[in-house]
Structure formats: C-alpha cells, structure tokens
Amino acid sequence: MNKTKAVTGLAxxxxxAGLFSGCTSGNNNATNAAATNAGGSTDTATEATAAPEGDxxxxxxxxxxxxxxxxxxxxxxxxxxxxxxxxxxxNIKVNFEALSNYEDQIKIRMSxxxxxxxLLLPTSIAIKxxxxxxxxxxxxxxxxQQYTGLEERTVDGISYGIPITVNFSGVIYNKKxxxxxxxxxxxxxxxxxxxxxxxxxxxxxxxxxYTNYASGWALTQWEADLAxxxxxxxxxxxxxxxxxxxxxxxxxxxxxxxxxxxxxKDGLIEEDPTTTDWESSKADLASGKIGTMMLGSWAIGxxxxxxxxxxxxxxxxxxxxxxxxxxxxxxxxxxxxxxxSKHKEAARAWVDWFINESGYPTVEGGGMSxxxxxxxxxxxxxxxxxxxxxxxxxxxxxxxxxxxxxIDKEAEIGLWQPDFKKVIIEAAxxxxxxSYDDIMKELNDKWKAARAKIVSAK
Amino acid sequence: xxxxxxxxxxxxxxxxxxxxxxxxxxxxxTFSYLPVFKMFQYSFTSxxxxxxxxxxxxxxxxKTIFTKPEYFAVFKVSLYYFFATFVQMGLxxxxxxxxSFNVRMKNWFKGILxxxxxxxGVAIGFIFLFFFKPEGTLNTILDLLGLGALQQxxxxxxxxxxxxxxxxxxxxxxxxxFIIFLGAISSIGSEIYEASDIDGANRWHQFRxxxxxxxKRILQLxxxxxxxxxxxxxxxxxxxxxxxxxSGTFVIQTVDVAFKYSKLGLASAMAVVLLGIVVLVTIxxxxxIKEET
Numbered sequence: 001m002n003k004t005k006a007v008t009g010l011a012x013x014x015x016x017a018g019l020f021s022g023c024t025s026g027n028n029n030a031t032n033a034a035a036t037n038a039g040g041s042t043d044t045a046t047e048a049t050a051a052p053e054g055d056x057x058x059x060x061x062x063x064x065x066x067x068x069x070x071x072x073x074x075x076x077x078x079x080x081x082x083x084x085x086x087x088x089x090x091n092i093k094v095n096f097e098a099l100s101n102y103e104d105q106i107k108i109r110m111s112x113x114x115x116x117x118x119l120l121l122p123t124s125i126a127i128k129x130x131x132x133x134x135x136x137x138x139x140x141x142x143x144x145q146q147y148t149g150l151e152e153r154t155v156d157g158i159s160y161g162i163p164i165t166v167n168f169s170g171v172i173y174n175k176k177x178x179x180x181x182x183x184x185x186x187x188x189x190x191x192x193x194x195x196x197x198x199x200x201x202x203x204x205x206x207x208x209x210y211t212n213y214a215s216g217w218a219l220t221q222w223e224a225d226l227a228x229x230x231x232x233x234x235x236x237x238x239x240x241x242x243x244x245x246x247x248x249x250x251x252x253x254x255x256x257x258x259x260x261x262x263x264x265k266d267g268l269i270e271e272d273p274t275t276t277d278w279e280s281s282k283a284d285l286a287s288g289k290i291g292t293m294m295l296g297s298w299a300i301g302x303x304x305x306x307x308x309x310x311x312x313x314x315x316x317x318x319x320x321x322x323x324x325x326x327x328x329x330x331x332x333x334x335x336x337x338x339x340x341s342k343h344k345e346a347a348r349a350w351v352d353w354f355i356n357e358s359g360y361p362t363v364e365g366g367g368m369s370x371x372x373x374x375x376x377x378x379x380x381x382x383x384x385x386x387x388x389x390x391x392x393x394x395x396x397x398x399x400x401x402x403x404x405x406x407i408d409k410e411a412e413i414g415l416w417q418p419d420f421k422k423v424i425i426e427a428a429x430x431x432x433x434x435s436y437d438d439i440m441k442e443l444n445d446k447w448k449a450a451r452a453k454i455v456s457a458k
Numbered sequence: 459x460x461x462x463x464x465x466x467x468x469x470x471x472x473x474x475x476x477x478x479x480x481x482x483x484x485x486x487x488t489f490s491y492l493p494v495f496k497m498f499q500y501s502f503t504s505x506x507x508x509x510x511x512x513x514x515x516x517x518x519x520x521k522t523i524f525t526k527p528e529y530f531a532v533f534k535v536s537l538y539y540f541f542a543t544f545v546q547m548g549l550x551x552x553x554x555x556x557x558s559f560n561v562r563m564k565n566w567f568k569g570i571l572x573x574x575x576x577x578x579g580v581a582i583g584f585i586f587l588f589f590f591k592p593e594g595t596l597n598t599i600l601d602l603l604g605l606g607a608l609q610q611x612x613x614x615x616x617x618x619x620x621x622x623x624x625x626x627x628x629x630x631x632x633x634x635x636f637i638i639f640l641g642a643i644s645s646i647g648s649e650i651y652e653a654s655d656i657d658g659a660n661r662w663h664q665f666r667x668x669x670x671x672x673x674k675r676i677l678q679l680x681x682x683x684x685x686x687x688x689x690x691x692x693x694x695x696x697x698x699x700x701x702x703x704x705s706g707t708f709v710i711q712t713v714d715v716a717f718k719y720s721k722l723g724l725a726s727a728m729a730v731v732l733l734g735i736v737v738l739v740t741i742x743x744x745x746x747i748k749e750e751t
Contacts, residue, residue, distance in 0.1 A: 104717065110508060124720060129509050216700050274613040274703055275591040409719045417718050422702040431616040431703060 061091040062343030064117040064350060069102035069333065073364060081358050085350065092346045102333075117341040118350050120333035121153055121161040123416075127402045134160040135337040135344055137351070147355070147370045149331045151395040161334025162355050165365025167296040168327045168380070168390060169224035170317045172303060177206045177291045178314075186316045190259060193319035197268045200291040209263045210281050210290040213273035213425055216418035221295050222260060223415050224330060227393055229256045231322020237396040241403045244451060247444035254440055257424055259319065261436045264428030273425055282306055286313060294318070298332060300379060301366035315379050317388055325388045332365060403454060411450030413443055494733075501727035506720040519727035529728070532706050535620055535695075539688040542624035547680060549628070550635035555665055558643040568640070575633035583697025586626040587613075590698075613698070619705050627694050631687075635680055642673040682743050686736045708732055 068074055074096050082094040097116060099105040106122050109115040110133055121134060136158045137143065140150050143159050153161040181200040187193040197208035212218030227236050230252040240246055247253045263269055270276055282299070284290045286307035293299075297315065304310040317327045335354065337347045354360060361369040362377050369375075380390070396403060408415045423439055426432045434442075462470060501519055505512045523529050553571055557564055574582065589595045590612035597609045612622040646668060654664055670677075692709040695701055701710035709732065716725030 107508060107717075125508050126506065126720075132510050133508075213702075214699075216702075272592045272611045272614045274611070274619075274699065275587060275594070409721070412715070412719050412721075414718060418700075418702075419714070419718075426616075426703055429614075431614070 057089050057349065058091065060089055060345050060349055062346030063093045063095070064341070064343050064346050065095045065097055066350060067097045067099060067106065067116040067119040069099060069120060070364070071098040071100050074098035077364060081354070081360070084358070085353050088353065089346070089349050092343075092349060094350060113340040115338055115340070117338055117343060117347040118335065118354075119338060120164070121336045123333070126405070127153065128155060130155050130160045130336075131158070133339055135339050135341065135347075136160060137162065137336065137348075146372060148372055149329070149370045149392060151392075152331045153334045153336070161336040162351065163331035163333070163361075163370045164335050164355070165298070165332045165361035165367035166329050166370050166392075167224075167298055167332050167365075167367040168315075168329050169221065169296045170228065170294075170315060170327055171292050171319075172285065172295050172299060173292040173314050173316060174206070174285055174288050174290065174312050175314045176288050176309075176312045177204055180204045180206075180288075181291075187319055188317075188325065189321055190255070190319050193259065194262060194266075197263060197291065198266070201266075201268055204291075206289055206291045207270050207284075208268040208291045210276070210285065210293050211260070211264070211269050211273055211425060212276050212278055212281055212293065213270075213422060214276040215278040216422070218278060218293075218295070219418040219421035219425075220416050222256060222421065224296060224328065225294065225318035226252050226256055227328035228318040228326055229320050229322070231320055231324055231326055233326060233328070233391050234394040236328075236393050237404060238394060238400075241396065241400055241407070241451075244448045245444065246447045247440040249437075249440075253443075255321070256318075257421070257440075258436065260421065261424050261428045264425045269425070273429070288312065297367045297377070297379070298365060301364070327383075327388060327390045329368065329390055329392045331370075332367060407447065407450045407454045410454055411446040413446055413450075497726045497729055500723050501730045503723040503726075504721075505723045507716065507722040508720075515723070519724045520731070522724060523727055523731055529708075529711065532708050532711055533689075535705060535707050536688050536691060538620040538624045539627060539691045540685065542628050543681075543684040543688050546628040546632050547635055547677075547684060550632050550680075551639055551677075554636050554639035554643055555669060558640060558669075559661070568637075571636050572633040574630050575637070577630070579630070579693040580697050582626065582630050583694055586622075586629075586694070587698050589626075590622055613703065616704050619699070619703050623695050623698060623705055626698070627691070630694065635684075638676060638680060639673060642676040643669055646672050678747050681747075682740055685743065686740055689736055689739065690732060 066078075068078065070078070078096050082096070085094060086092070102120065103122055103124060106115065106119065107124060110122070110125070115133075121130065125133070130153060138159060140154045140157050140159045143150055143162075147162055149163040149166050150159045152163070153159065177200055178196065181196070181203045183196045183199055185192075187196045200206055200208040227233060230236070230239065232239065235252060243251070245251060264273075281290060281293065282303050283306045285293055286303050300313060300315060304313050307313055317325050335351050337344060337351060341347050355369075356371055361367060361371075362374070366377070368377060368380075376384075383390070395401075404415070414420060420439065420443060423432065423434070424436065427434045427436065427439060462473070465473065500512075502514055502516060503512045504515045504518070553567075557567055557571075561567065577585075591597075592611050592614075596612065600606060600608050610618055613619050650668055651664060654668060659667070690709055691707045692713075695705045695707055696710050696713070699705045701707065701714070708728070712725050712728040712732065715721050715728060
C-alpha cells in the first residue's frame with residue numbers, strides 16, 4: 001500500500017526466490033553426495049551404521065547435534081536424557097537444537113548440508129527422496145523384529161527412520177462435561193455423537209466441539225480419523241488410491257467431514273472460529289469449558305498436565321457407522337540420521353537409546369512405544385477386552401507407494417492441510433454460498449482428474 | 459609494490475569507485491538478481507523444492523496459471539487494499555500538513571504516527587488479532603462508548619474481514635507515507651507561507667495552492683508504490699488469518715502452492731506473473747500521470 005508494502009511484496013518474492021536459489025546451491029553438492037550413495041541402496045543397507053553394545057559403547061566418540069521440535073522441553077527433559085545417555089556413552093557430547101516451526105524450518109535447512117546429526121524426518125519430503133538426505137538404518141525385514149511403524153518411511157526395503165512414538169487418533173473429551181450433559185454412554189455412531197454434542201450445548205456452558213480453526217493445523221488432525229470412519233485399515237493407502245469417488249456421499253471422507261460440517265452448522269462449535277487460540281484451548285478442555293476436540297494421543301499428556309483433575313480428560317474413538325471400531329495407529333515423526341553427519345556411529349547410538357531407553361515415546365510423546373512388546377499406555381488399558389481394536393494402517397500396494405500424497409499434491413486438495421476444512425466450516429456458518437455437497441463435489445473432481453494423471457504417469 | 463598514487467588521478471578515481479561499489483553490488487547481485495534469475499529458471503520446471511531431480515517442462519506452469527481462473531480470483535481481495543490506499547494517503551497527507559504548521563506537542567504526535575512503521579509485521583498481526591476478537595479491544599471500546607450495537611465479529615463476517623485487515627494495514631503503513639509527506643512539505647520555504655499570509659490566504663488556501671503543487675511528485679511516487687503494494691499484499695492477512703475466510707491474496711496463494719503443495723516450479727511461475735503485473739501497473743501509472751501533467 002506504500003513504499004514499505006511494495007518492498008515487502010518484492011521482498012516476499014525475493015525471499016522465496018532466495019529460498020529456491022539456496023536450494024539449488026545446496027542441491028549440487030547434495031547431488032554428488034547422493035550419487036556416491038546411490039551406488040545401490042542394497043549396498044548401503046548393509047553398511048548401515050549400528051551402535052555397538054557393552055564396553056565398545058565407551059569407545060564411540062563424537063559431538064552430535066540433535067534437532068527436535070520440542071521447544072517446550074529441550075532445556076529440561078532433553079538435558080536429563082543427555083545426562084543419562086552419557087552414563088552409557090561417556091564420550092559422546094550431545095547438543096540440542098529446537099525449532100519452533102519444525103516442518104518449515106528443517107525443509108529449508110535441508111537444502112544445505114548442515115542439518116544436524118540426528119533429526120526428525122520431515123513428513124512433507126517425498127518418500128522416494130529420503131535416501132538423498134538420510135542414512136539408512138537397516139533392512140526393514142531385520143528392523144521389523146524390533147520395531148513397529150517402519151513401513152511409513154521405508155524405501156526399497158530399507159528403513160530411514162524409526163518413529164519417536166506411535167500415535168492413535170480420535171476424540172479427546174472432558175468426562176465431567178459429558179456427565180453434566182447427561183451423556184452416560186460413550187457415543188459410538190455419528191447419531192450418538194451428534195446427540196451428545198447437542199446435549200452439551202443444551203445442558204452446559206461448555207463449547208461442545210472446539211475446532212481450533214485459526215491454528216489451521218489442528219483441523220488436519222481430523223484426517224487421521226479416516227480409517228476409523230472407513231472401519232478398514234486398508235482404506236487409506238489402498239482403497240482410496242483405487243477409487244475415483246473419494247468424496248461422494250457414503251464414502252469415508254464425505255462422512256468424516258460431515259461431522260465437522262453438521263457441528264458447525266448447528267452452532268455446536270466455538271462462537272468465533274477465526275480467533276481461536278490453541279494454547280488456551282488445551283486449558284479450556286482441561287477445565288471443562290470445552291467438551292471435545294479431535295486430536296491425536298500426543299495431546300493427551302499436554303492437556304492432562306493443565307487439568308486440575310487429570311482423570312476428567314478422556315479419549316474415545318472417532319464416531320463411525322462401520323461394523324467394528326478401528327483406532328488407527330500411525331507414526332509420529334520418525335527419527336533419522338543425516339547423510340552428512342560426521343559421527344554416524346554416535347548418532348546411531350543416540351537414535352537407539354532415545355527410542356528404547358529414554359522413555360520418550362510413552363512419557364513425553366504420549367503415544368505407544370514403537371518397540372515391539374512394550375507396555376500399552378495407561379489411557380488405552382480401558383479399551384482392553386472391548387470391541388475396539390488398535391491397528392496400524394495397511395501400507396500401499398507395491399509400486400503404489402506415495403500415490404495418495406502424489407495425487408493429493410497434484411490436485412491441490414490438501415488432505416493434510418487445513419484449507420478445505422476451513423472452507424467446510426466457513427460454509428457451515430454461512431460465510432460461503434457453497435453447500436457441503438458443492439465442496440465435496442469440487443474435491444472429488446480434483447481428485448479424479450489428478451488420480452487419472454498420476455495413475456497414467458506411473 | 460604498486461602504489462595508488464602512481465596511477466593517474468582519473469584511474470585512481472575509477473579504482474576507488476570500483477572498490478567502493480564492489481560490496482553493495484555483490485550483495486545486490488547475490489540477494490536480488492540471482493534469486494530472480496533462479497526464479498525464472500524454476501518457473502519452467504516441475505521441481506518440488508527439495509528433490510534432486512529438476513524436470514524442465516517448458517511453459518506448462520504458465521499455461522496452468524492462465525487457464526485456471528481460481529488463481530486470479532484472489533485479485534478481488536487486492537481491491538480492498540487498493541481503496542484503503544487512498545484512505546491511507548489521505549490521512550497521511552492530512553496529518554503531515556497539520557503537523558507542518560505550529561502545533562503543540564508536534565514531535566510527540568510525529569512519534570506516535572510514525573511508531574507503527576517501526577514494529578515488526580508479525581507483531582502487528584498478533585496485536586490486531588486480539589484487537590478484533592469478539593471479546594477483544596475493539597468491541598470493548600465500542601461497548602464503553604455506548605456503541606455496543608456496532609459490535610461485530612470482525613474477522614468472522616465475510617463482508618468485514620477484508621475491511622478489518624485493510625484497516626490494520628492502513629494503521630501499519632500510514633506512518634511511512636506520513637513521514638515522506640512531512641519531509642516534502644518541510645522543504646517548502648517559510649517565506650512563501652509568510653507572503654501568502656500577507657495576501658490573506660487561510661490554511662486551506664495554503665494547502666491547496668502551495669503545499670499540494672509542491673509535493674505533487676512525492677504524491678505520485680507514493681501512489682505508485684501504494685498501488686503496486688496493494689497487488690502484493692501478504693504479511694498482515696497471512697499472519698492474522700492465513701488467508702482463510704476469503705482473505706487470501708495472490709502472494710499467500712503463491713506461498714501455499716510452494717510450501718503446502720510442494721510445487722515450487724508453479725509457485726515461481728506465479729511469482730513471475732505477479733512481478734509482471736506489478737511492472738505493468740507501474741508503467742501504466744507513469745504514462746497516465748504524465749499525460750495529466
């Protein structure tokens with residue numbers, strides 16, 4: 001709107017362009033590194049660094065940098081981890097770096113060679129490109145004996161990351177609010193859930209369903225419940241890819257977001273979604289000002305931490321009309337090692353120790369440990385012996401890996417982006433002329449066109 | 459050892475000029491020209507921003523942009539900022555004129571008006587997010603003034619959201635316009651005002667016949683910058699709403715395409731198109747303004 005604005009506009013362009021150019025300069029170097037590495041991924045697998053056990057542990061030396069997304073505990077809990085780690089590996093010095101907006105910042109860092117030794121694999125990087133950036137951790141067939149959840153970040157049978165925790169997704173709710181509203185039984189179907197929200201609205205002062213619209217990312221949490229709505233662990237990676245009708249009535253996506261639309265339309269969400277605040281929403285759920293929020297298990301610990309009575313915070317599966325209730329388990333971020341690390345053995349030692357011995361997956365991560373045979377977290381024990389099953393998603397068919405993502409990006413739908421969820425809420429509260437069916441039709445058209453393009457290209 | 463003084467005066471001059479411009483030119487090339495050049499290059503690829511492979515696809519990205527109307531629909535939003543530009547320049551000119559005369563606590567007012575320009579855009583976004591909340595500052599003030607009936611959900615109402623955002627933008631950038639106008643007005647000699655006083659001119663006459671003609675050039679410059687700025691609006695809506703609820707602009711869309719959908723090639727092409735539009739508008743304005751004078 002004036003000089004500075006014009007400058008800002010240009011600066012934004014220049015900034016973006018700068019990012020791009022930064023990417024190439026790093027790109028060339030990395031290409032060389034990748035070329036030497038790409039000698040055959042099977043070779044590299046056998047060369048995967050593995051940390052020795054016992055006395056040999058004392059011999060590993062090195063100074064490693066661990067990059068994490070946990071800005072909240074990097075100076076407290078992580079420092080304690082480092083101290084414990086040093087009891088076993090006295091000659092490794094661990095430095096931490098925490099990024100507040102992990103996904104975006106690390107992607108830019110990764111265009112250089114300097115992105116720490118141990119880091120979380122960004123979810124937005126294409127799976128097939130992982131070998132260019134990360135050290136192989138071993139053959140999946142071998143690592144599988146020890147860990148679950150490896151299939152999400154595996155290329156050609158080689159694993160590049162181990163999940164820091166395994167999440168389950170669904171509805172986090174305040175039991176006290178449900179009680180006050182007279183809802184005694186945990187709602188299971190769409191109708192029961194919607195009835196529960198309505199009674200909360202009528203009988204209490206709480207917001208029945210808080211969307212966290214303004215934060216954006218919180219809306220993407222809904223997508224994780226797709227498998228529950230489908231009631232089928234194969235739907236997400238296999239069924240979806242095989243279908244041209246991903247967003248038509250009766251299909252899981254349609255039913256899933258219909259819950260969101262109906263709640264918003266019936267005034268069961270917050271008064272002004274455009275100005276919601278994530279941090280305060282956690283406290284509000286804990287104190288009973290909010291009835292439900294759609295989140296992953298990772299949030300349970302954070303919300304309980306703010307509650308006067310932590311037992312009020314409960315978890316239930318997303319409502320579904322499927323025959324059985326499936327709560328999908330999915331990886332949180334995967335932990336991996338930079339291909340440019342100078343102390344790969346030391347880095348590997350940290351990865352193994354962090355997953356197996358630090359206690360992070362269940363305590364701080366709030367989900368299940370990826371280590372096979374590990375104990376279930378407390379909150380899940382209530383579901384033992386019920387008809388609710390917890391299961392990982394079936395991986396894509398061979399040769400179709402990454403198709404969901406490729407179609408999604410090509411179509412600019414954004415399954416894991418907030419955009420169309422925001423549109424749904426805007427339409428539901430009357431800010432847009434589109435109906436729910438219009439939105440779904442538009443998405444389906446995009447899906448269909450992009451799917452045709454991706455399928456024919458492969 | 460070669461000495462500078464051995465060279466002729468002319469060569470010394472050339473050498474020194476060259477040496478002094480080396481660093482700024484290097485910075486300019488590294489951070490302005492090279493990125494723009496790269497941007498053009500990427501706009502012909504289907505690169506995702508990270509992958510090692512970069513595929514050249516010719517003009518496909520441009521074809522995509524110009525065949526899909528939704529990419530241009532967002533320019534509608536720019537109109538709000540375009541109209542706000544005139545409010546902003548009007549206010550800036552008004553304050554600059556008043557404060558160029560003798561006013562009590564002149565410097566204090568100047569400071570207040572210029573202050574928002576010093577603040578970080580992200581901070582301003584957050585300030586106004588609280589300002590526009592349903593139980594936020596603006597509605598509270600309206601209530602205190604007995605104007606409770608005017609209370610609104612400023613960012614929820616699709617008719618108001620862009621007006622609210624444009625308002626925040628005006629608040630932020632007005633100070634910059636103001637200081638430029640003030641500088642231009644200060645350069646007018648005081649004897650002209652004295653002479654006009656003797657002739658019996660009032661403040662309005664002085665403004666109309668002395669100030670306005672004297673700062674015409676600056677006015678034009680500010681207008682050009684403001685209009686091209688309105689086309690490239692980014693910060694305020696991005697921080698405050700992320701472009702949701704119908705407040706998305708072309709730059710926000712570009713950033714989304716690049717970083718949400720990992721289509722850096724397409725985003726580069728969009729950036730090139732935006733650059734083209736800004737250049738075009740600027741040239742057009744210059745021609746039109748020249749004709750007027």
